[in-house]
Amino acid sequence: MTAPAPLHVVEAPWIAARCAQVAVVAVVAVDLTRAVSVGSRPRHALPAGAWFTPVLVWGMVLSAAVFLVWFARCRRNAHLLSHGTVNGFSPAWGVLAWLIPVVNLWAPWVLVRDVLRASTPGDGAPARSDALVNAWWAAWVAHTLFAPICAWYGVGGSLPAEVAAEVLYGAAAVLAVAVIQRVTARQAAGIAAGAVAPAPAGPPRTS
Numbered sequence: 001m002t003a004p005a006p007l008h009v010v011e012a013p014w015i016a017a018r019c020a021q022v023a024v025v026a027v028v029a030v031d032l033t034r035a036v037s038v039g040s041r042p043r044h045a046l047p048a049g050a051w052f053t054p055v056l057v058w059g060m061v062l063s064a065a066v067f068l069v070w071f072a073r074c075r076r077n078a079h080l081l082s083h084g085t086v087n088g089f090s091p092a093w094g095v096l097a098w099l100i101p102v103v104n105l106w107a108p109w110v111l112v113r114d115v116l117r118a119s120t121p122g123d124g125a126p127a128r129s130d131a132l133v134n135a136w137w138a139a140w141v142a143h144t145l146f147a148p149i150c151a152w153y154g155v156g157g158s159l160p161a162e163v164a165a166e167v168l169y170g171a172a173a174v175l176a177v178a179v180i181q182r183v184t185a186r187q188a189a190g191i192a193a194g195a196v197a198p199a200p201a202g203p204p205r206t207s
Helices: 014-038 054-079 093-095 107-118 126-153 159-192
Strands: none
Touching: 014 054, 014 159, 054 093, 054 107, 054 159, 093 159, 107 126, 107 159
């Protein structure tokens, strides 16, 4: 006798979302502490016993890892909510796209945008849904490009440059928290409405 295959329990990844949001906020808080302490001095001229640089580095690594865990779960849910119509990028590409230089300036934006769209089938307002993702990614790319450009032209240690960099970084972080909230909330609403098509957890069991 063949028993039906068990189904995955599909849930919105709220725990991962909260962890990612807390990690993003914590990293920004540490970076602002560093900026206030260092001021317009060169970044290598840190106060004696400065703790914020190693904490910032490890915090960024941890926040990136938590964010990718959240995003991987959202991509899986988006595939089910859209009944398989979400883009065909592999799970591995969903991670590598954030890590490959140059590619990570545009590919993650496409992935997050598509996940948000797929998480809201029948929403009818893709432009409105895209606006938050577009603003977040524009702020992030601007910050990513601004720092090396300032370093190249030798203005990275000036106060206006530091302020501009922190404003861009803070804006990207705030928008990232909002993106995480919106995607997760849309998925929770879709799952609650029964829009999801559960995927089998494994092969059928025989008895």
